Amino acid sequence: MAPAITLAAEAPKLSAANTGFMLICSALVLIMTPGLAFFYGGMVRVKSTLNMLMMSFISMGIITILWVLYGFSLAFGTDKGSFIGWTSDWVGLSNIGLTELWPGYTIPVFVFMVFQLMFAIITPALISGALADRVKFTAWSLFITLWATLVYFPVAHWVWGTGGWAFDLGVIDFAGGTAVHINAGAAALGVILVIGKRVGFKKDPMRPHSLPLVMLGSGLLWFGWFGFNAGSWLGNDDGVGALMFVNTQVATAAAMLAWLLYEKIRHGAFTTLGAASGAVAGLVAITPSGGAVSPLGAIAVGAIAGVLCAMAVGLKYKFNYDDSLDVVGVHLVGGVIGSLLIGLFASGKGQSTVEGLFYGGGLTQFWKQCAGVFAVLGYSLVVSAILAFVIDKTLGMRVTEDEEIAGIDQAEHAETAYDFSGAGGGAARTAVPAPADTDAKKVDA
Secondary structure (H helix, E strand, C coil): CCCCCCCCCCCCCCCHHHHHHHHHHHHHHHHHHHHHHHHHHHHCCHHHHHHHHHHHHHHHHHHHHHHHHHHHHHHHCCEECCCEECCHHHHHHCCCCCCCECCCCCCEHHHHHHHHHHHHHHHHHHHHHHHCCCECHHHHHHHHHHHHHHHHHHHHHHHHCCCCHHHHHCCCCCCCHHHHHHHHHHHHHHHHHHHCCCCCCCCCCCCCCCHHHHHHHHHHHHHHHHHHHHHHHCCCCCCHHHHHHHHHHHHHHHHHHHHHHHHHHHHCCCCHHHHHHHHHHHHHHHHHHCCCCCHHHHHHHHHHHHHHHHHHCCHHHHHCCCCCCCHHHHHHHHHHHHHHHHHHHCECCCCCCCECHHHCCCCHHHHHHHHHHHHHHHHHHHHHHHHHHHHHHHCCCECCHHHHHHCHHHHHHCCCCCCCCCCCCCCCCCCCCCCCCCCCCCCCC
16 A cells, blocks of 8 residues: 655645546455455355355445444544554544545545545455355454454554555555555454364365356456556555556456466366466455565566465365365465465555565565564464454354254355255156166255
8 A cells, every 4th residue: 555645845635637547446445345256156065056146245334334434533543652543533534635645645535535445345345255154144244343353443543644654664565565465364263173074074076166157356456456456556646556456466366377277286277266276366465465566576476376375275274274265375474475475575666665585675675574473464363363252252253053954044044055945847847766876966055
């Protein structure tokens, strides 16, 4: 994210071009949340499809209201002790003039506010993929309300708010490697360690029910991510946003190809799920680093993330934690990779003059990146686990085992994703029993 305040020879004036550009970018970031819903919705079994969609969609409702009431003020208000912000005039978005500019920039405060709102919406939605099949919808809604208040808003201030400790330290996070992806990935890990595994984990097949839906979702994510990344420079005057746009495409392509190559060598096939997951891994990794690296550096970032994230998704079977849709393996690991590689590949010719190790800058920036990465990871992991524990002991986080087996869609939403009752045609047929020696095939629900 661009610094909150920049020095200029004269006060900036409202730019209609930058304002329009940022409104378009805000809309692009919003479409990422439905894209994420489709991506996750296709990866689960039929009986969990609607619940997965709703876990993303509800974030658009809850987080929007929280952001207007107090979230924007906590994240970007006047710094209080390097940990949190607060500006009372922003509570309920009161006392903000229509043409009042975000300090140092040419866009109105309202435009900056709504752009940042879209980031706040998608971050808790990312967590939901780790919790598929087993979490009460009311418990999830309460969790993201508390999590946004206690984790996302403070962390956004650390990283992007003027006076935030990570901001002042010089931690580079162009568009959300720490504040969004590590934050959400660590939260996912914290929650699943508390609530436990799905019924049948490592025993029953839990394959994606709709790979076309997964590919549609990943395509919407890729499309929207250009607004997510390029828009984070808050304008389009000096070419840095264009560099970020290019690097977003380059790193995503490299990560997808690297994931597929690893998959072919390791498992013998190029899968559509691998292509979609590899693309998302590249998008995650370039998010913090794309303004600091060259296009060749973006290829390296994407390729490294593609291979390491592909390797990381299998760790859940080794360490026996049920990260349903690989949020930890893709978002946490990808965010860590992208953030740390800034310390190696920063060229000094992008968003700042900071140079990484491979460009003669030594390890100074690498250690700063480590401080930001592991502080956010640890804080989010611990607070998220505590929130999940408290909710589980009071309201209860999980549906019953019977409801989980029967299907969380019916239990929590009284609906099913697909209605085949009218799909049949022709005369009814009499069922013919299978021969005695025919093996019954278990159909994955």
